[in-house]
Amino acid sequence: MGGQKKPPLYRSFGYAFEGIFAVIKKERNMKIHCCMMALVIAAGLFFQISALEWCVCFVLFGLIMSLELVNTAVESVVDLVTEKRHPLAKLAKDAAAGAVLIASIMAAAAGLIIFIPKGWQFLLGLLG
Numbered sequence: 001m002g003g004q005k006k007p008p009l010y011r012s013f014g015y016a017f018e019g020i021f022a023v024i025k026k027e028r029n030m031k032i033h034c035c036m037m038a039l040v041i042a043a044g045l046f047f048q049i050s051a052l053e054w055c056v057c058f059v060l061f062g063l064i065m066s067l068e069l070v071n072t073a074v075e076s077v078v079d080l081v082t083e084k085r086h087p088l089a090k091l092a093k094d095a096a097a098g099a100v101l102i103a104s105i106m107a108a109a110a111g112l113i114i115f116i117p118k119g120w121q122f123l124l125g126l127l128g
């Protein structure tokens with residue numbers, strides 16, 4: 001669409017936020033990611049994690065939620081293009097879902113590495 005005037009920057013941000021809120025409303029997995037983010041932030045505040053640990057958590061929140069948005073975009077485009085079963089449609093949807101799964105597994109591993117020692121110390125402090 002060369003030659004057409006671009007919308008102002010604030011409107012582009014508006015569309016981006018519309019996309020984020022639409023996916024939170026539509027996708028159960030995105031709601032789960034939001035709940036997990038709230039839980040991790042609460043645990044981070046409780047255990048007073050370091051600046052580096054906060055950075056790891058926020059990068060992983062961003063990665064997972066961004067991939068969930070892209071996953072929904074892929075699903076929507078595939079459904080728009082065809083209602084028929086097609087191996088390429090299956091590959092596109094399954095690969096996009098796989099990307100979210102890989103990021104979620106890695107984030108869970110990082111979360112356990114950060115929080116298990118702190119939780120363990122907390123329990124020992126309660127017992128002793």
Ligand SMILES: Nc1ncnc2c1ncn2[C@@H]1O[C@H](COP(=O)(O)OP(=O)(O)OP(=O)(O)O)[C@@H](O)[C@H]1O
Nearest residue numbers: 027029075082083084085086087089090093094097
């Ligand atoms: N057009 C299609 N052709 C072939 N396989 C498809 C097609 N549409 C969906 N599938 C298969 O069915 C699975 C589920 O597709 P669906 O569109 O219901 O996504 P979903 O499970 O609702 O995803 P999410 O839970 O993230 O919204 C896909 O991952 C894919 O394996």
